[in-house]
Amino acid sequence: MPENTIIAPTAGAPDAETCLPDSEERRLASLESYGVLDTVEEADFDDIVELISIICEAPIAVINFIDRDRQWFKSVKGLGVRETPLDISICAHAILQPDLFIVEDTREDPRFSNNPLVTQDPYLRFYAGALLTDKDGLPLGTLCVLDHKPRDLNANQRFALQTLANQVMTQLEFRRSLREQQALIEKLDAVRKDLVITAATDSLTGLLNxxxxxxxxxxxxxxxxxxxxxxxxxxxxxxxxxxxxxxxxxxxxxxxxxxxxxxxxxxxxxxxxxxxxxxxxxxxxxxxxxxxxxxxxxxxxxxxxxxxxxxxxxxxxxxxxxxxxxxxxxxxxxxxxxxxxxxxxxxxxxxxxxxxxxxxx
Structure with a gap:
């Protein structure tokens, strides 16, 4: 097994294993580069969660990211927490899938049938998640909807889920680009100031020339x-x-x-x-x-x-x-x-x- 593979046991199913990607350290570094973890709630992301909840007619909707040992929610509707342990995360399974990950009935899926989120409050029975991936295709988290009853999504709802997941990443890419641009501007300003000082001073004594x-x-x-x-x-x-x-x-x-x-x-x-x-x-x-x-x-x-x-x-x-x-x-x-x-x-x-x-x- 690769050294950087994380194994997260699924609660209630001791024989089941959730293997995060072999490129786990690269994935975590990419996630960190967006500077989104532990940030405050923001309307831009809350609006996406509210919209997908309406489109999918789901009482619960979440933008979440899979950190090293936790699942953290950037925006959440229908749950009263901002993070959960990784070992009970359904999304930890979702980021291993290439496309939409849909579980029509968690009670019928051996990976989740004993999960405390399924057997106890909030009694999650349905899950659908679209990947949030960086430009290299590394999965960082999901935009997902959940329900308290078994069900499925129609074609339009599936399309909307993936499209809005793409919009989440567009927002994150845009914000990261702005930060990188600001950092570059600050670096150039520092270089310019150094050049001005260098041009204005005597190189030996440091006095004005x-x-x-x-x-x-x-x-x-x-x-x-x-x-x-x-x-x-x-x-x-x-x-x-x-x-x-x-x-x-x-x-x-x-x-x-x-x-x-x-x-x-x-x-x-x-x-x-x-x-x-x-x-x-x-x-x-x-x-x-x-x-x-x-x-x-x-x-x-x-x-x-x-x-x-x-x-x-x-x-x-x-x-x-x-x-x-x-x-x-x-x-x-x-x-x-x-x-x-x-x-x-x-x-x-x-x-x-x-x-x-x-x-x-």
Whole structure:
């Protein structure tokens, strides 16, 4: 017997066996993929149950699914439960049949004559079920009608039972497609956001790159022209950085750049925008800030750098210093003119000996 075959003994008939399909694990995985188990009652399915009950003139109608160890009802009319054990399920037999499964009189069928659903309340005597199958033909459950008296279905009723069973699966397929589409949209959105972040940031330091910072300045210039408070631009250049690369290698230089970016994140405010301008140059946009406050922030950065050995090699500590130029960003000048002014002040700091900060007067 295949390893994944489930044997469910029929109540009252110890010699009878109900063998679920050999592909049981695939069947259960398919059922799970529809996300229907243990969901609330829904009008779309309740309407189908009500309609088939009327067409078949049956007091009981059910949309049910055969889970691993239970029979669960998505929609039910005429029974007061939402699930039953698998070992007394008539539908567990139905999913083994290729077509409609009809039992005209359960008392006359040895598979069900001792079933407690037949011998006790609700005293089921008639059963007709149409398979609910996935696109691969795996049986997931049935749309079925039941009665308390022996009977049969006419040709029109049989056709309606199968047709409405197909409609149940159409509903389930449509809903699964919507979920898959939504999941794909969410995945694409996540990828798009990652691409936007990647395009906007410097790959080494994780700060904004030059292009993104220039776009930010354009937007902030408009805001300031419309009445927002002025800001301060700070242009920073790490001193003697070429010597670091030449003496210790680019891997040490890269470590110094990422370490410097981390120190900046700790020193500046969350509202301040940090960017790598290029090479060992960085720029900071400080909104709603005076030159005096910006100068204090720059001095805090100098102090923090003295406490961080960003280029320590072979246990020998290595200090890093910077030069900086600060200017007001008031909206009276263009972003390009403001950046040029900050760069001029930075150049002045470097020509005066480096490791110093120059503010515009």
């Amino acid at each position: 030059r292009g993104s910072f220039e776009q930010l300045l354009e937007r902030e210039a408009i805001r300031i022209q419309q009445g927002a408070p002025p800001a301060v631009l700070m242009m920073i250049d790490l001193d003697f950085f070429k010597e670091i690369n030449d003496q210790f290698g680019h891997h040490v230089g890269d470590r110094a750049l990422t370490g410097f970016a981390d120190v900046c994140r700790d020193v500046f405010r969350q509202s301040d925008i940090l960017a790598r301008w290029g090479g060992e140059e960085f720029v900071v946009f400080m909104p709603r800030t005076t030159l005096h406050s910006a100068l204090l922030a720059a001095e805090r950065l100098r102090t923090a750098l003295r406490q961080n050995d960003l280029i320590a090699v072979n246990s020998a500590p290595g200090a890093i210093t910077f030069s900086a130029g600060l200017c007001t960003f008031s909206g009276k000048q263009s972003p390009a003119e403001a950046m040029q002014r900050a760069d001029e002040l930075l150049y002045q700091a470097k020509t005066e000996g480096r490791d110093r900060i120059i503010c515009e007067e």
